[in-house]
Amino acid sequence: MSYLKINAVQKEYGEEKPVLINFSLDIDRGQVISLVGESGSGKSTLLRIIAGLETKSSGEVYLEDEKILSPKEKLVPGYDEIQLVFQEYHLFPNSTVEENIGRPLIQYDKKYKKRRIDELLKLLDLENFRNKLPRQLSGGQQQKVAIGRALSLEPQVILLDEPFSSLDTIQRRELINELKEIFKKLKVTVVFVTHDLDDALQMTDSLVIMHKGKLIQQGSPEEIFENPKNIYAAKLFSHLNLIPEKSKTYIRPSDVLIFKSTGMSAKVLEKQYLVHYNQLTVSLSDKSVWKVEDKKREFDVGDRVKLKWDEQKELSF
Numbered sequence: 001m002s003y004l005k006i007n008a009v010q011k012e013y014g015e016e017k018p019v020l021i022n023f024s025l026d027i028d029r030g031q032v033i034s035l036v037g038e039s040g041s042g043k044s045t046l047l048r049i050i051a052g053l054e055t056k057s058s059g060e061v062y063l064e065d066e067k068i069l070s071p072k073e074k075l076v077p078g079y080d081e082i083q084l085v086f087q088e089y090h091l092f093p094n095s096t097v098e099e100n101i102g103r104p105l106i107q108y109d110k111k112y113k114k115r116r117i118d119e120l121l122k123l124l125d126l127e128n129f130r131n132k133l134p135r136q137l138s139g140g141q142q143q144k145v146a147i148g149r150a151l152s153l154e155p156q157v158i159l160l161d162e163p164f165s166s167l168d169t170i171q172r173r174e175l176i177n178e179l180k181e182i183f184k185k186l187k188v189t190v191v192f193v194t195h196d197l198d199d200a201l202q203m204t205d206s207l208v209i210m211h212k213g214k215l216i217q218q219g220s221p222e223e224i225f226e227n228p229k230n231i232y233a234a235k236l237f238s239h240l241n242l243i244p245e246k247s248k249t250y251i252r253p254s255d256v257l258i259f260k261s262t263g264m265s266a267k268v269l270e271k272q273y274l275v276h277y278n279q280l281t282v283s284l285s286d287k288s289v290w291k292v293e294d295k296k297r298e299f300d301v302g303d304r305v306k307l308k309w310d311e312q313k314e315l316s317f
């Protein structure tokens with residue numbers, strides 16, 4: 001039996017069209033999954049429903065055997081076992097790191113509270129910052145304090161709602177690597193919501209792709225990359241080149257080989273230096289424009305090139 005079960009959840013806000021449509025997902029205990037979808041696809045709404053902080057129009061959420069009740073059904077909305085962490089850190093600006101982390105433990109035994117705070121400061125490598133105020137910390141450290149606060153009540157489930165969006169790339173990578181280890185150590189179940197596939201891949205290899213309120217596909221990055229269910233899932237991984245004279249059939253830039261003599265004719269319009277290759281924008285004889293990867297950095301703007309690809313790599317929708 002799955003640990004966290006989302007069963008046919010539907011959500012409409014007022015008369016608007018549904019934000020979540022028959023959404024079902026089973027998550028195992030200790031699993032870390034990344035839920036990827038563009039802005040407005042219903043990710044935050046789903047997390048709030050899982051946390052018991054938002055009413056749903058229909059469907060159920062279970063944590064083990066316990067049905068998660070919505071705010072209308074419960075005197076105090078939400079559950080200690082399920083903690084939500086947001087993009088904005090929501091820290092108390094005039095409280096220290098230690099006080100921020102200890103906030104949820106206000107009614108707990110003093111000794112237990114101190115021990116738990118010490119544990120978390122150590123776990124998050126924040127011991128040297130315990131007396132600092134949030135504004136004296138970097139963005140990544142502030143987010144760690146917010147995560148520490150969420151962990152203080154020893155939750156079973158952590159829901160991360162775009163938690164790294166305010167951080168720069170290097171801070172993001174470092175924090176993701178650190179958190180991966182922490183989550184593994186704590187054996188906590190994590191749903192990480194992001195619009196950024198790279199962040200999702202850094203965090204875990206269990207992906208759920210969501211689009212316009214629906215679960216599109218679930219699987220490993222390889223499975224989804226090789227066999228995307230629809231064009232949206234395919235485009236999350238790379239640009240797609242539409243193949244002329246074939247209906248709704250595409251080839252990825254990384255699957256196109258560039259030659260000098262034989263193949264489909266194209267002319268290089270633009271060259272962009274990227275880390276592992278030059279990205280060429282080329283025009284085909286029917287005037288359509290493709291992106292291709294010049295891995296040896298051989299070609300220049302104005303060159304006439306020939307393109308070939310393996311038909312097996314074509315994607316049709």
Ligand SMILES: Nc1ncnc2c1ncn2[C@@H]1O[C@H](COP(=O)(O)OP(=O)(O)OP(=O)(O)O)[C@@H](O)[C@H]1O
Nearest residue numbers: 013019037038039040041042043044045046162195
């Ligand atoms: N309280 C609300 N009342 C009315 N509509 C809402 C409310 N919250 C969200 N919505 C709408 O529901 C849709 C989904 O929003 P949601 O925030 O769940 O998506 P998201 O994928 O998390 O997007 P983002 O990444 O931009 O937060 C949006 O069209 C949004 O405007």
